[in-house]
Amino acid sequence: MLVAASTGILVLVGVALAAGHALTSTTRVTSYAVQGTPDRVELDLAGASAEVVGRATGSLAVRRTERFSFGHAVDERRSAAGGVVRLRSRCPRVIAGRCSASYRLTVPDNVAVVVRTGRGAVRLAAFRGSAQVLTGSGGVTVDAFCGFSLAVKTVSGDARAGAACSPQRLDLRSESGDLEADVPSGTYRAEADSNSGRRRVMDLDASGDAPFEIRALSDSGDVTVRGAG
Amino acid sequence: MSAATQSSLPGRSAGAVSAAVARELDGLDLVERVATAGRVLAYVVAGLPLVAGAAVLLIVGGAAGLLLLPVWVGIPILTLTGEVGRRYAVAERWLANRLLYARIPRLHRQAPAGRLPWPGLRVTLRSAGLARTVVLLAVRLPVALVTVAAALLTMALVAGLVALAVQGLGGAAGRFLGPLALGPLTAVGVLALAxxxxxxxxxxxxxxxxALRHLARALLAARAPAEGPVREVLAESLGDRSLAIAYWLPEREIFVDEQGERVEMPAPGSGRTWTSVDRGGRRVAAIVHEADLDAGPELVQAAAAGAALALDNEHLKADLRARLEELRASRARIVEAADEARRRLERDLHDGAQQQLVALALEMRLLKRKALGDGETTALVERASQKLAAALEELRELARGIHPAILTDRGLGPALQALTRRFPLEVDCGIDFEGRSSPAVEAAAYFVVTESLTNVAKYAHANEVRVRVEQVGDHLEVLVEDDGIGGADPSRGSGLGGLADRLGAVDGTLLVDSPPGRGTRVRARVPWRPALAETLGSGRGAAPPLDAPRAVPANGADATAPAPAQAQADLPGADGSGSAPGRST
Structure with missing residues (x-):
C-alpha cells in the first residue's frame, strides 16, 4: 500500500513537471546591433555557446537564441565603456526544467574578441582580428582565421584552429583536450608538445628565427600541427 | 450532536490517520528492507568477480579442452573445467544462501560412472547441473548490472533530493526546481519527496x-521429486541423503520409525541433529539430519512446514505400525511364556513323577526277584511291572508332547530326528541347517513337524511321509508331506490353526495344501537367525527387550526386516495360549 502510494506520488510529480516543461518550453531569438566600432568585444557566456563570424566592415551584430521553460530565461547584461563591449550571459540553474542560450556575433575586422565559456562551445569563422578564447569543457573551432594573434585555452575541450593566413602568434593550450593547428605554408617557430598524448608536427617548415610562432601544448591530449607544405 | 462531540471528531480523525500511518510504517519493516537492499547489493558486488573469474575459466578451459580433445589432453582439461563450474555453483549457492536467504540445499556431486576420467567427464558434461551453471553465468552479469543500476538510481535520486533540500534550506538563490524557486518551502517539499x-x-x-533468489533457486536447487516417499522428497530438497524421519507418538512420548519401532534422537555433538515438525500446534514428527546442513535451519523449517501434511499422514501409519509391532511383541511374549511353562512342566514330570515311577519299577524288580518260587505272587508282580512300564512310557510320551527336553538341550535337529525315529511309519527325513536359533523359533518349527506327523498318523492313511527342514537364506523352511487321503482343513479345530498363530508370533507363515485324495503338504517358513552363544541351551533370550529404543539409522533406510523373536521367559505367571502339540484337528 505504502509502496503503491509512494510510486503514485513520484509518478504524479514527474508527470506534472514533464507536462509543465512541455507546456512552457520556449525558443526565443533576440537580435541587436552595437552602434560604432568597438576596439574589443568581451563575451562571458558560462554555459552558452558562441559563434563569431568576421565581416569586413559594419557594426557589431548580436543574435541570441535562447531556449527555456517555466519562464526561466537567460539573464544577459551588456555594457560598453572605453571602446570595450562586454556581454555577460547567465542561465539560472534550473532542475527539472531548461535554460540554454547560443550567441552569434558578427564582428568587423580588426576588432579583438575575448570569449569565456564553461561548457559552451566556441566557433570562430573567417575572423580577422586577434582573438582569445577560454573554455572549460567546451570545444573550440576556428576556421579561416586571419589575424595577428589567436590564443585558445581549454581545460578539457578540444581545440582545432585553421588559419587562412600565417598568424603572428598561434597559441593553443589544454589540460586534457586534443589540439590541432593547420597553418598555411611559411616558416614557423613551432613548439608542439604533450606530456602523455601523441605529438605530431607535419609538413611544417620550422626555424628558430622565423617570424611566426606556433605553440600547441597539452598535458594529456594529442597535439597535431600541420603545415601546408 | 453536542459541541464536545463535534470538536472531538477532528482529533479522532488525526489519531486514526496517525495510527494508520504507524501501521503502514510498521508493515513496511523499514529496517528489514534496508537490510535486504544492503544484502542484495553485497550479493551483486561480491558476485561480480566470482562471475568474471568463473566465466573466463569456463570459456578458456572449455575451448582449450575441446580443441585438445583429439590428442586426449583435452579430457583432463574438460574435467577440470567441469569441476570449476561445480565449484562456482557451490560458491554461488553459498552467496545466495547467506545474502539472499535463498535456502538452496547442498549441491550433489555427480557420481562418475567409472574410474576412468572419460565416463566421469561424460557424466559431468551431460549433467543438468553444469548446464544450469552455464545459464547462471550467462544471466548473472546482466541481472547484476540491472541491479546495480537500480540501486545507484535509487541512491542517486534520494541523495539528490536530500541535497536539493539542504541547498534549499540553506538559501540557494537563483536556483529553481521546475517553476519553483528553491527556497526553504520548496526544500521541505523536496525532502518530503525523498x-x-x-x-x-x-x-x-x-x-x-x-527475483535473484528465485533465479538462484531455479538454477541451483536440485529438482525435488514431486512425488514419492516423504523421506526421499525431503532428503532431495535438503540435500542430505542420510536424512531420516521419526514420528512422534504422544501417548507414549516416544519417537518411532516408519516400521513403528522406537528410535532415539541424536545426541548433541554427534554430528546429527533433529528438527521438530509441528502441525496445528502439535508435534507430528522429527526430521533427523546432518548438523552442519549449511542451508540453514530456515530451510529445514520451511521443508518441514511444507511436508507437515504428508508427515502427518505418515505419522498415522507409523502409529498403526507401532501398535502392530507392540501387538506382535506381545504375542511373541505370550507364546514364549507358554513354551517356558511347558518346559517347566516337562521338567517337573521328568524330575518328579517320572523319577518316582522309575524308582517304583526298580523296587518292583527287587520284589519280583524275592518272590521267586511263589508263582502267583510273581505273576502278580509281573503284571504290575508291565502296567508300570506302560504308565512310565505314557508319561514320557506326555512329557515329550508338552515340550521335549531334547529340543531345549540339543536343538531342533536332534529333536526332529528323535521324533521321526519314534514315528510308527517310516519317515524320509532331510535336515539341512546349521546352528541354533531362538527357543521360540525352534519350538515353532518343531511343533509344525509334530503336529503334521500326528495328523498323518491319525487321519492321512499314508504310506510315505517326507520331512524336509532346511535353511534358505535367512529363513528356515519346513515341509511335511504325505501321500495320504488329504482333505485337511486348517480352519477346523485348533491344531493347524494354533500352529499358524505360533508361527505368526515369530514372523513365520504356514501354508497347508491338502486336496482330497492327493496327500497333504504342510509348509512353514520362519526367520532363522542364529542365537547368541550365551543363550544356547538356556532357553532365555539375552537380546535387549522388544521395546528397547534403536538409534535412528544414518542412511535413513530403515530395516524393514522384522525384529528377531526374542525370548521373554521372565514373565511371571504367564500362561500359554498356544495349541497343545501332538493334538490333532
Whole structure:
C-alpha cells in the first residue's frame, strides 16, 4: 500500500513537471546591433555557446537564441565603456526544467574578441582580428582565421584552429583536450608538445628565427600541427 | 450532536490517520528492507568477480579442452573445467544462501560412472547441473548490472533530493526546481519527496532480491521429486541423503520409525541433529539430519512446514505400525511364556513323577526277584511291572508332547530326528541347517513337524511321509508331506490353526495344501537367525527387550526386516495360549 502510494506520488510529480516543461518550453531569438566600432568585444557566456563570424566592415551584430521553460530565461547584461563591449550571459540553474542560450556575433575586422565559456562551445569563422578564447569543457573551432594573434585555452575541450593566413602568434593550450593547428605554408617557430598524448608536427617548415610562432601544448591530449607544405 | 462531540471528531480523525500511518510504517519493516537492499547489493558486488573469474575459466578451459580433445589432453582439461563450474555453483549457492536467504540445499556431486576420467567427464558434461551453471553465468552479469543500476538510481535520486533540500534550506538563490524557486518551502517539499523515493527504491531492490533468489533457486536447487516417499522428497530438497524421519507418538512420548519401532534422537555433538515438525500446534514428527546442513535451519523449517501434511499422514501409519509391532511383541511374549511353562512342566514330570515311577519299577524288580518260587505272587508282580512300564512310557510320551527336553538341550535337529525315529511309519527325513536359533523359533518349527506327523498318523492313511527342514537364506523352511487321503482343513479345530498363530508370533507363515485324495503338504517358513552363544541351551533370550529404543539409522533406510523373536521367559505367571502339540484337528 505504502509502496503503491509512494510510486503514485513520484509518478504524479514527474508527470506534472514533464507536462509543465512541455507546456512552457520556449525558443526565443533576440537580435541587436552595437552602434560604432568597438576596439574589443568581451563575451562571458558560462554555459552558452558562441559563434563569431568576421565581416569586413559594419557594426557589431548580436543574435541570441535562447531556449527555456517555466519562464526561466537567460539573464544577459551588456555594457560598453572605453571602446570595450562586454556581454555577460547567465542561465539560472534550473532542475527539472531548461535554460540554454547560443550567441552569434558578427564582428568587423580588426576588432579583438575575448570569449569565456564553461561548457559552451566556441566557433570562430573567417575572423580577422586577434582573438582569445577560454573554455572549460567546451570545444573550440576556428576556421579561416586571419589575424595577428589567436590564443585558445581549454581545460578539457578540444581545440582545432585553421588559419587562412600565417598568424603572428598561434597559441593553443589544454589540460586534457586534443589540439590541432593547420597553418598555411611559411616558416614557423613551432613548439608542439604533450606530456602523455601523441605529438605530431607535419609538413611544417620550422626555424628558430622565423617570424611566426606556433605553440600547441597539452598535458594529456594529442597535439597535431600541420603545415601546408 | 453536542459541541464536545463535534470538536472531538477532528482529533479522532488525526489519531486514526496517525495510527494508520504507524501501521503502514510498521508493515513496511523499514529496517528489514534496508537490510535486504544492503544484502542484495553485497550479493551483486561480491558476485561480480566470482562471475568474471568463473566465466573466463569456463570459456578458456572449455575451448582449450575441446580443441585438445583429439590428442586426449583435452579430457583432463574438460574435467577440470567441469569441476570449476561445480565449484562456482557451490560458491554461488553459498552467496545466495547467506545474502539472499535463498535456502538452496547442498549441491550433489555427480557420481562418475567409472574410474576412468572419460565416463566421469561424460557424466559431468551431460549433467543438468553444469548446464544450469552455464545459464547462471550467462544471466548473472546482466541481472547484476540491472541491479546495480537500480540501486545507484535509487541512491542517486534520494541523495539528490536530500541535497536539493539542504541547498534549499540553506538559501540557494537563483536556483529553481521546475517553476519553483528553491527556497526553504520548496526544500521541505523536496525532502518530503525523498521519503517515497526511498520507499520505492527499497521496494525495487527488494523485488530484485526476490527475483535473484528465485533465479538462484531455479538454477541451483536440485529438482525435488514431486512425488514419492516423504523421506526421499525431503532428503532431495535438503540435500542430505542420510536424512531420516521419526514420528512422534504422544501417548507414549516416544519417537518411532516408519516400521513403528522406537528410535532415539541424536545426541548433541554427534554430528546429527533433529528438527521438530509441528502441525496445528502439535508435534507430528522429527526430521533427523546432518548438523552442519549449511542451508540453514530456515530451510529445514520451511521443508518441514511444507511436508507437515504428508508427515502427518505418515505419522498415522507409523502409529498403526507401532501398535502392530507392540501387538506382535506381545504375542511373541505370550507364546514364549507358554513354551517356558511347558518346559517347566516337562521338567517337573521328568524330575518328579517320572523319577518316582522309575524308582517304583526298580523296587518292583527287587520284589519280583524275592518272590521267586511263589508263582502267583510273581505273576502278580509281573503284571504290575508291565502296567508300570506302560504308565512310565505314557508319561514320557506326555512329557515329550508338552515340550521335549531334547529340543531345549540339543536343538531342533536332534529333536526332529528323535521324533521321526519314534514315528510308527517310516519317515524320509532331510535336515539341512546349521546352528541354533531362538527357543521360540525352534519350538515353532518343531511343533509344525509334530503336529503334521500326528495328523498323518491319525487321519492321512499314508504310506510315505517326507520331512524336509532346511535353511534358505535367512529363513528356515519346513515341509511335511504325505501321500495320504488329504482333505485337511486348517480352519477346523485348533491344531493347524494354533500352529499358524505360533508361527505368526515369530514372523513365520504356514501354508497347508491338502486336496482330497492327493496327500497333504504342510509348509512353514520362519526367520532363522542364529542365537547368541550365551543363550544356547538356556532357553532365555539375552537380546535387549522388544521395546528397547534403536538409534535412528544414518542412511535413513530403515530395516524393514522384522525384529528377531526374542525370548521373554521372565514373565511371571504367564500362561500359554498356544495349541497343545501332538493334538490333532
Amino acid at each position: 521519503v517515497p523515493a526511498g520507499v520505492v527504491g527499497l521496494a525495487a531492490l527488494g523485488a530484485l532480491a526476490t
